[in-house]
Amino acid sequence: MQARRAAAVERAGAAELPTTEQEEWRYSRIGELDLDAWLPAVGLDQQPAGVPDDLLPVLDAVGERAALVVVRNGHVTHVEVDDALAAKGLVVGRLIELDADGTALGQTTGDASGMLDLLNDAFCADPVLVRVPDGMVVRAPIVIAQWLDADGVATFPRVVVQAGADTEVSVYDHQGSTDVAALTVPVVELDAGPAARLRYTNAQRLGPRVWQLGRQSSRAGRDATLRSTVVSLGGDYARLAIDSTMDGKGCTGELMAVYFGEGSQMHDFRTMQDHVAPATTSNLLFKGAVQGTSRSVYTGLIHIGKQAAGVRAFQTNRNVKLSEGSWAESVPNLEIENNDVQCSHASAVGPVDEEQRFYLESRGVPPEPAERLIVLGFFEEVLVGIPLPGAVDLLRQEIAAKLSRRELVTHGA
Secondary structure (H helix, E strand, C coil), X not given: CHHHHHHHHHHHHHCCCCCCCCHHHCCCCHHHCCHHHCEEHHHCCCCCCCCCHHHHHHHHHHCCCXXXXXXXXXXXEEEEECHHHHHCCCEEEEHHHHCCCCCCCCXXXXXXXXXXXXXXXXXXXXXXXXXXXXXXECCCCEEEEEEECCCCEEECCEEEEEECCCCEEEEEEEEEECCCCEEECCEEEEEECCCCEEEEEEEEECCCCEEEEEEEEEEECCCCEEEEEEEECCCCEEEEEEEEEECXXXXXXXXXXXXXXXXXXXXXXXXXXXXXXXXXXXXXXXXXXXXXXXXXXXXXXXXXXXXXCCEEEEEXXXXXXXXXXXXXXXXXXXXXXXXXXXXXXXXXXXXXXXHHXXXXXXXXXXXXXXXXXXXXXXXXXXXXXXXXXXXXXXXHHHHHHHHHHHHHHHCCC
């Protein structure tokens, strides 16, 4: 890790921050970022051990778990793993203790190249490793609870999930914070081996003064099924680039997301569905809502390689505008190098459907509750697929709270 960090620091010194002149950063707020304003949390290694009290409601909602890792201000402060599963080879915890040579890092991302990836390599204080041995079925979720409560810091968390051949596992990655001003640059690597069934859920509930510049990279092997779901509700500017590679014949990749902006928040998603192998399938469904003066951006690309015959790939982004001052941008794209494919992309930005509102109001539902029901139903298509009912209930409550705050503003309270 020391050698990796040193090399990244040297390369980062010659790199430049991205700008809005680059297509992948168009519409972003990257021009507002001042790295000198943040202290890297790599030096804050004396974090209190155990689980912060603020995380207890989340853990209670999740219920039974196979393992838990708590990351506080970028440092692992608590690890627990079911004894029976650990005896059978399940590995969960601090990567620097479990993967001494560091070979687990970069398996899906490749070598760091851009400034943000280099900064993560350089200042990642305590990466987390989840490794499921071939043939293992982990029925209860593995929970990674990340917490920020240090003001003025920059954290560079990293999570590596390796699901071996013919495995089944669910990982729940919670990101939360107190009301601090902070920068977080997370990287997540998801690697599903042959015939693996990997489900990953990221619940982002950061405070209103936190910037997130994240990346999620995944790879699915032959006949594997990888499902990634993101629920992004917090942050000031929350950006996440998601790259999913269908690398093995017959594999399936599913990318789902819910995001909801209020006030002056901005949610920014960039996705890539990269089909390398033939007879692969991918399906993307991102649903967002914006209110107040918040903004959202979605830019997605489906790429079909020359050797990827028999591919089925779909991309859908739908957005609901709940106020005149809000704004949503949706830019789906296709790049196809093989003619034996089935592909589609679709996007929509608009207000709440008037026919749905009329239907509810005609049956006695007042306007505000009617709109709340419509928006909650709009998101339910994604939320219902998260295999953690208790955690999903907390997310539904946060969405409902955002809608309630809008109603208070509408009524001048």
